[in-house]
Amino acid sequence: MGNLRILLVALVSLVALNQDLVHANFYTDTVFTWGSQNSAIWGNGNNLALMLDKVSGSGIQTSREFLFGSIEMQIKLVPGNSAGTVTAYYMSSTGSKHDEIDFEFLGNLSGQPYIIHTNVFTQGVGNREQQFYPWFDPTSDFHSYTIHWNPSQIVWFVDGLPIRVYRNYERYGIPFPNKQAMRAYSSLWNADDWATRGGLIKIDWSNAPFIARYRQLRLRACAWTGPNSISQCAQTTPANWWTSPVYSELNDMQKGQLNWVRQNFMIYDYCKDTKRFNGQFHPECSLLQF
Ligand SMILES: *[C@@H]1O[C@H](CO)[C@@H](O)[C@H](O)[C@H]1NC(C)=O
Numbered sequence: 476m477g478n479l480r481i482l483l484v485a486l487v488s489l490v491a492l493n494q495d496l497v498h499a500n501f502y503t504d505t506v507f508t509w510g511s512q513n514s515a516i517w518g519n520g521n522n523l524a525l526m527l528d529k530v531s532g533s534g535i536q537t538s539r540e541f542l543f544g545s546i547e548m549q550i551k552l553v554p555g556n557s558a559g560t561v562t563a564y565y566m567s568s569t570g571s572k573h574d575e576i577d578f579e580f581l582g583n584l585s586g587q588p589y590i591i592h593t594n595v596f597t598q599g600v601g602n603r604e605q606q607f608y609p610w611f612d613p614t615s616d617f618h619s620y621t622i623h624w625n626p627s628q629i630v631w632f633v634d635g636l637p638i639r640v641y642r643n644y645e646r647y648g649i650p651f652p653n654k655q656a657m658r659a660y661s662s663l664w665n666a667d668d669w670a671t672r673g674g675l676i677k678i679d680w681s682n683a684p685f686i687a688r689y690r691q692l693r694l695r696a697c698a699w700t701g702p703n704s705i706s707q708c709a710q711t712t713p714a715n716w717w718t719s720p721v722y723s724e725l726n727d728m729q730k731g732q733l734n735w736v737r738q739n740f741m742i743y744d745y746c747k748d749t750k751r752f753n754g755q756f757h758p759e760c761s762l763l764q765f
């Protein structure tokens with residue numbers, strides 16, 4: 476009887492999670508943070524376009540806050556000459572000691588590769604960049620970008636392939652984003668002071684408006700209901716699927732995929748930039764990365 480009840484509770488919460496957020500909707504589950512005049516939502520809320528012109532960019536955030544789970548969307552990046560534009564897609568809490576998990580897509584001249592830029596902030600401290608070239612043209616079709624995080628690790632996925640892991644090394648005194656509620660955000664903006672080759676290449680406004688397209692927003696994550704969520708979202712239960720041991724570490728196949736990405740497409744790693752850190756690397760750099 477007890478087991479049956481646990482199972483029922485788990486099923487009911489799974490169903491609740493499903494209906495609310497799995498097939499999330501840009502109308503009901505996100506709000507504009509700026510530039511709503513430069514955006515469009517259609518197809519019953521399944522499709523979103525963000526636009527950047529000389530006057531403004533635009534951006535959205537999820538209405539709800541989360542702690543752990545998986546946030547996914549398919550994005551088709553600004554095509555053609557997108558140099559100087561940045562499409563950002565990230566999770567963030569608020570305040571000066573905020574946590575943040577980033578994907579940023581740095582545009583480029585026609586035919587030149589985008590850069591997939593990643594970073595993680597814990598307790599307000601970032602400087603943990605890793606950058607990759609995509610192994611496909613991210614502007615010719617939609618590709619899925621997923622931020623998965625649980626009490627053991629954060630994983631950045633592109634089309635289901637892990638490209639980066641940030642492990643929980645709190646036991647060595649390294650902060651991990653596991654106590655602050657985060658929203659998911661996406662925005663398209665002008666970053667031509669730094670984005671393309673360090674700001675050398677400016678936006679060519681004759682190509683405006685620049686448009687990034689989104690679909691299939693999936694928020695399979697623990698909805699934050701207050702400070703009690705810190706323990707509730709981390710509890711190992713069937714409904715908290717992200718706490719299952721299979722997600723606490725990449726499996727062997729995923730480690731192979733991540734190695735393939737690192738060996739062939741990684742162009743920057745903060746753990747290898749001796750010049751910048753002058754030998755004072757972040758402590759996680761000397762520990763197992765994934
Ligand atoms: C743009 O293309 C150039 C030349 O291939 C490359 O060096 C650079 O990393 C690319 N990406 C950005 C964002 O500058």
